[in-house]
Amino acid sequence: MHRRAVAHPTTTTTSTSACHPDGNKVFAGYNANHSGGGTNDAKQAASCSAATIESGEAVVVDHGNGFNKCANGFGAGSSSNKTPSAAYNRTRQHRRRRKGGLSWRALWNRILSCPQSSPSSGGLAPPQQQKRNLYGATTKYQQQQDDMTEFVMFMVQVILVCLIVMGLTVVMFLVWHRWDILFPKSLEGDVVYPWWNPYGLGYQPFQYQRRGSNGAIQFDLSPMPPSKIYTIPTSMEHIGDKSDRYARLRKDIDDKMTSYQAGDGQHSWEPPHLDYLHFEQHPMETHSTFSHDEGAAVGDVLRPQEPYDIYNCPDTPPAGYPFEWNLMQLLTDWPPDDAQPRSHIHQGLCVFDYQTEYAKAMAYREAEVPFVTRNDPKVMETVHRWNTPGYMHEMLGAVKHRAEYSLSNHFLYWNAPGAGLKKKKRNKDKDKNKASKQHGFGGGYGRKKVPENWTSPTEMIRMTYGEWLNKANATTENGNEDDDALGPNQPHWYFRLIGCGETGPHGECDAGSSEYLFDELTFFQPKDDDLYLTVPEKQRGIHCRFGMKGVIAENHFDGSRNSIAVLGGARRYILNHPNQCENLHLYPKGHPSARHSEIDWSRPDEIDLDEKYTDFARARGNEVVLQAGDVLYLPTQWFHYIISLTLNYQCNTRSGIANDYTDIIHECGF
Numbered sequence: 001m002h003r004r005a006v007a008h009p010t011t012t013t014t015s016t017s018a019c020h021p022d023g024n025k026v027f028a029g030y031n032a033n034h035s036g037g038g039t040n041d042a043k044q045a046a047s048c049s050a051a052t053i054e055s056g057e058a059v060v061v062d063h064g065n066g067f068n069k070c071a072n073g074f075g076a077g078s079s080s081n082k083t084p085s086a087a088y089n090r091t092r093q094h095r096r097r098r099k100g101g102l103s104w105r106a107l108w109n110r111i112l113s114c115p116q117s118s119p120s121s122g123g124l125a126p127p128q129q130q131k132r133n134l135y136g137a138t139t140k141y142q143q144q145q146d147d148m149t150e151f152v153m154f155m156v157q158v159i160l161v162c163l164i165v166m167g168l169t170v171v172m173f174l175v176w177h178r179w180d181i182l183f184p185k186s187l188e189g190d191v192v193y194p195w196w197n198p199y200g201l202g203y204q205p206f207q208y209q210r211r212g213s214n215g216a217i218q219f220d221l222s223p224m225p226p227s228k229i230y231t232i233p234t235s236m237e238h239i240g241d242k243s244d245r246y247a248r249l250r251k252d253i254d255d256k257m258t259s260y261q262a263g264d265g266q267h268s269w270e271p272p273h274l275d276y277l278h279f280e281q282h283p284m285e286t287h288s289t290f291s292h293d294e295g296a297a298v299g300d301v302l303r304p305q306e307p308y309d310i311y312n313c314p315d316t317p318p319a320g321y322p323f324e325w326n327l328m329q330l331l332t333d334w335p336p337d338d339a340q341p342r343s344h345i346h347q348g349l350c351v352f353d354y355q356t357e358y359a360k361a362m363a364y365r366e367a368e369v370p371f372v373t374r375n376d377p378k379v380m381e382t383v384h385r386w387n388t389p390g391y392m393h394e395m396l397g398a399v400k401h402r403a404e405y406s407l408s409n410h411f412l413y414w415n416a417p418g419a420g421l422k423k424k425k426r427n428k429d430k431d432k433n434k435a436s437k438q439h440g441f442g443g444g445y446g447r448k449k450v451p452e453n454w455t456s457p458t459e460m461i462r463m464t465y466g467e468w469l470n471k472a473n474a475t476t477e478n479g480n481e482d483d484d485a486l487g488p489n490q491p492h493w494y495f496r497l498i499g500c501g502e503t504g505p506h507g508e509c510d511a512g513s514s515e516y517l518f519d520e521l522t523f524f525q526p527k528d529d530d531l532y533l534t535v536p537e538k539q540r541g542i543h544c545r546f547g548m549k550g551v552i553a554e555n556h557f558d559g560s561r562n563s564i565a566v567l568g569g570a571r572r573y574i575l576n577h578p579n580q581c582e583n584l585h586l587y588p589k590g591h592p593s594a595r596h597s598e599i600d601w602s603r604p605d606e607i608d609l610d611e612k613y614t615d616f617a618r619a620r621g622n623e624v625v626l627q628a629g630d631v632l633y634l635p636t637q638w639f640h641y642i643i644s645l646t647l648n649y650q651c652n653t654r655s656g657i658a659n660d661y662t663d664i665i666h667e668c669g670f
Contacts, residue, residue: 224505230254234378234522239501241516249394250519253385272387274628277570277645280344281310284323313350315360317367322575323348324620327583330574331604334623337409337488339550339645341625348622349575349632354379354531361531361633368635368660370575372624373531376631378523379565383628385520386567386649395520396465399512402496403468405459409488409550410602412457414592450592457593458494462512465546468495472548472647486549488602494551497544497651502526509541517542517651521565523631524653532563532631535656544651547571547644555584555597555641557665560654562634566626569648573632574601576621576639578661581668583619584639589670601641626650637661 223237227247232240232254256269284307305320325346334342352361354376364371385391404411471493474485484490499517500509507513518525526536533539538560547569557578576584584597599613600606609617625645626632634640636658 232519234525235519236525239505239515239525240518246395246516246519249391253388253391257381257384269388271384272389274383274387274568276627277341277625279341279347279625282325282344282346284308284348308350310347310350313352313360313364313371316363317369321348321369322350322622324577324622327574327576327580327619327621328604328607328609328617330621330623331601334572335602335604336552336572336574336641336643337550337602339643341645345625346622347624349624358531365531365534365633368658370632370634370638372626373631373633374629376523376629379567379631380629382520382523382565383567387628392465393469395516396497396514398464398466400462400464401512401514402498402510403461403463404494404496405461406457406492406494409490409492410457410552410554410600411492411494412554412593413556413596414456414458415594416456416592454592463493463495465495468493468546468548472546474548481549488550492548492551494548495546497542497546499542501539501541503541514544517544521651524563524565524651532565532633533653533655534561534658538654538656540654542651542653544649547642547648547650549644549646551644552602553642554593555599555601555639556586556595557581557637557639558595558634558654559636560657561636562652562654564626564632564634564650564652566628566630567649567651568628569644569646570625570627571648571650572623572625572643572645574621574623574641574643575634576619576641578637578639578664580619580621580639581665581670583615585613585616586668586670595670597639597641635660637665 224239224242226235226237226242227244229244230247230251232247232250253269256267260267260269260271284305286304286306305323306318307323308314308318308321325348330346334345349370349372350360350364351372351374352358352364354361354373361371361373472495474482497514497517498510499514500507501515501518503509504513505515507515521542523530523532524542526533526539528536530536555574555576585599587593587596587598599616607613607616621639624632638661
């Protein structure tokens with residue numbers, strides 16, 4: 001079958017206003033010299049094409065079926081008496097007018113107005129898909145293609161503009177390291193995630209750091225705009241909470257405390273009443289820490305210990321400081337599950353008055369040994385604020401913070417298997433894997449070796465301060481503490497606050513961060529020549545933990561220096577020298593609770609000292625009870641076991657790593 005663009009004597013030319021089913025590809029007269037067509041046919045076809053070229057019509061003759069038709073183009077199906085040359089010129093003028101461009105909406109509507117159809121759907125598909133007729137006029141197919149091209153070019157321009165904007169954004173971040181300018185965090189305590197990640201999926205905090213002229217990492221100390229309501233006198237310009245909400249709160253209580261201190265008689269605030277526990281000290285006896293009869297564990301040395309007065313210590317640490325007692329004896333005298341205070345404790349740490357013995361405290365810190373500081377005016381200011389009724393409720397508000405939930409009073413740290421692990425080469429030194437093999441976990445560092453049927457000992461949740469306080473203040477109907485609700489086998493909650501500080505001035509380190517901690521705890525601000533921060537530029541925020549009565553944090557060591565302040569209530573700390581590592585039976589490196597003792601210290605009479613935990617019988621330690629206003633300096637890798645004796649507020653900050661005890665810890669398998 002051949003379709004020829006000639007007029008047949010027996011057919012009539014028809015016109016229709018609908019789109020041609022094959023995209024109105026006009027090909028009238030494309031094969032005028034084809035066999036089977038005559039001069040009359042060619043003239044008739046030319047006449048039809050000339051009459052309809054302006055409206056986009058053309059003659060199509062089907063010799064097989066004996067019909068011809070004029071395919072409708074852009075306009076209506078009316079005929080035109082204009083000559084082909086005039087129609088051709090009109091078409092060229094039309095194309096020139098279209099070069100000015102159409103709106104994207106007009107382009108899209110034009111494209112959709114005449115959808116193309118395939119020959120299989122009944123359309124007339126001419127050979128070689130010609131785009132112009134015999135007179136060179138633009139057909140509807142070509143017009144449609146031009147429209148699509150123009151639309152595509154428009155979209156390409158839009159995409160290029162978007163890429164340029166995104167590139168400028170990246171450059172701004174790389175140059176200034178200030179992502180918070182583009183995506184700020186709400187100063188009310190809730191994190192505002194970037195628009196491209198509204199739920200914070202996989203969100204990692206940005207470290208606000210820069211390199212100095214010597215190449216060392218330095219923090220960006222760019223000041224933040226303060227609140228116009230009130231500027232806290234002791235605040236730092238580049239960290240802290242600059243919101244109006246917090247400014248109103250601080251102005252109110254600062255005015256009240258200033259009025260009270262001035263004694264003008266118009267004050268409406270008084271220092272809260274604080275209950276302090278009082279203890280006698282178990283006597284110290286001259287002896288060596290480890291005798292030849294007991295043998296020596298990894299890192300053990302003979303350390304002669306001389307008695308000293310913990311409230312009038314020498315200018316430098318005495319021999320064998322701090323004094324230690326047999327750990328089993330210490331636990332038996334006061335079992336950790338019993339929060340009822342005893343009359344005597346085994347305290348070996350020196351206690352220094354901040355205002356009169358500051359030099360002594362600095363000497364002990366330089367020696368990297370633990371000690372306690374009291375009577376720091378800045379610490380006591382925070383104690384008075386935090387224990388003022390209603391202050392904590394108003395400061396923390398309804399923001400949900402991190403918390404842990406346990407079915408008992410025990411809180412064992414854990415890290416989910418596989419979380420944050422880096423691939424490391426297997427260590428071929430078998431001696432360094434002694435602890436791992438001893439506990440049946442095999443050798444090698446950096447690999448998770450989780451026991452079968454292991455489950456997380458606690459649950460990570462979020463709750464408001466008010467929700468936690470309602471659970472922590474378990475009382476009976478007559479207002480007394482409900483011992484049954486606070487017993488060792490009852491559910492307990494451990495509440496946390498995190499202030500990012502220089503690692504994220506707008507709280508990037510944690511959702512719902514508490515940047516006001518750097519305004520509340522001014523003694524933990526990153527300043528030089530400070531007792532509590534050995535290396536201020538290594539500080540990694542302020543972390544607070546609020547414990548309800550009976551909460552126990554299992555024995556463990558940390559990998560950095562630690563300053564710990566108790567701002568309300570009382571906590572009992574049991575400390576062990578790093579050389580006790582082998583005696584404490586730690587979970588090995590690679591375990592979800594690595595660095596922590598696997599022994600339940602709360603029931604000393606049930607510890608298997610004969611077969612399973614034979615080394616624990618000769619472990620040694622000391623204890624101290626920290627109360628509101630006390631600050632404990634704890635060197636790197638010192639072991640500590642914590643018991644909440646009452647509802648309490650405790651905050652700590654870390655500042656760098658000391659290597660005084662690293663060899664001992666390495667020999668222990670870490």
